Amino acid sequence: MQRILVTGANGFVGQVLCRTLQASGHHVVAIVSSSAESPAHADQTLRCDIRDSDALTRAVADAAPTHVVHLAAITHVPTSFKDPQLTWQTNVMGSVNLLQAMRQAAPEAFVMFVSSSEVYGAAFKQGIALREDAACLPLNPYAASKLAAETAFNEYFRQGQPGVIVRPFNHIGAQQSADFVTASFARQIALIEADKQPPVLHVGNLEAERDFLDVQDVCDAYLSLLELSSQGTSYPRCLNICSGRPRRIQQILDTLVGLSSCSVEVVQDPDRMRPSDIPSATGENSLIRQITGWAPDIELEQTLANILAYWRYQVNMAQ
Template identity: 30%
Template sequence: MSCVLVTGANGLVGRALCRALAAHGHDVTALVRRGDVGVGGVRKWCHGEADFMGLDQAWPRGFAPDCVVHLAARVHVINDTAADPFAAFRATNVEGALRVARAAREHGARRMVFVSSVKAAAEFDDGVPLAESMPAAPDDAYGLSKLLAEETLWQYGEQSGLEIVIVRPPLVYGPEVGANFLQMMNALWRRLPLPLGAVDAQRSLVYVENLADALTHCAVDPRAANACFYVRDDQDPSVAGLLRALGRHLDRPARLLPVPVSLLRAAGVLTGRGAQMDRLTRSLRVDDSRIRETLGWTGPYTLDEGLAATARWYRSTH
């Protein structure tokens, strides 16, 4: 049994990870910013300072985790209102992560699992699924901050002896999902016609329970030390295929119009949403062979099972 500290434990992934770790018999402490946010079945530690300032001084006496899984982050947003988006991302995603690493190491941690993002590497796959060995070329402030955090943590790990494990998930979905995935389900539920029937771009996804299982392995498996991993579900659906599968599970058959991709991209440019339309109409797949070969990891759920569980949750709320 290991003692694991989870930051960002009240988020979609954090809740699933705490459940997974506890189910495997590990001693779990959830680090959250607000005391009114509960994480069932695990110990809770509330630290409300921005970007983990003062974390070392606030560290509970005698608390010595074996590993910290760092999920807390300033997340990607479509229309960022920050005066300097990169400075805001850097303060939380780079400097905050380093404060967590230093405090954890000072109090006995041997390993840090940093949950990065596929956006630290690229927005598109250019015809070949992304592998860990490929050069990273982030396209926005969020992705750049995640890549800089990875590099900063690698350097700190080399200096301090803290084992660093980087995990780069693609789009995460599951019950209680929000953002674009939720908007997609809302559109299907309302039976809106969607002009995406001709979009055959493929996207890697990861069901939240699969990601939680992979992170559990990364937290405790000695073979994960100082490695970077992509993680994904067993299939990479096309955009149209994903909508059809979700519509089937929602009992709301997708109404897809076969609008040519060239017209969609032109409309994106005209409406000021060219970048969003590019992301929607181009492939972004990841190669997860390293985590499968190194750790022997296989996701416990298929893509279809993950979509079915997400649809059941959605239907229960409507």
């Protein structure tokens, strides 16, 4: 059993990861903000803002982790445009604060930094599945801040900090915020089914292709990568987590609508069009397959059915 510290533990991914870690027999220490609810699947909960370096150092000392998974971040791209200062303070300085806290209080702990496929940005315009050595050409403040944080982690790795950077592609599932595309579609369908919204479904760019994964598959990948800590320094420092299969947003919508008996009119909403949209964003996953044997296991259709069931429940509970 390892003592695993998870920042951002009460977020969409954090909750699934804490449950996955506990189910695997690990002692989970969650870091959440002062106003957040305690995660259901944590053995210990600590409260601090990762932008507060002193408080974070105390939290890391209290946790005494063998491993750290750094999830805490501003992850919503539109928010990163609206509030770039908060995004950079949280995603970059919060990461540096964590690295310094580990240096002082847990120098031997293995750290996993959860970056994002968004760092590749304009490189996706090549129209091919990108490997980890592809150029990183961010197209929004969120992506730029993640790449800057990667630079900080790589510097600490150079100085001897054990750890790895992961670049997950689009991961989806129940409890994800309706700010994100699949949850937005499912929530609207559930509202239409319950006669709480006119039968009009507002969408953004349906032609874009993205590499979608179930959040549980992503967390299983994280779990397998934490085992790299037993391999000294003989492992890659950066790995994609992806399916390698591009899926059109139109396909996502069609599948969700097909799971419902209601008829809907699809209307494109200019406010939902991302200013940096690129036609296709797909990753190449041979490295993580080779290193850990991990591969995605959950079919997209099952994931979408789970998301729709979740939003039906939420809408019915609100009645």
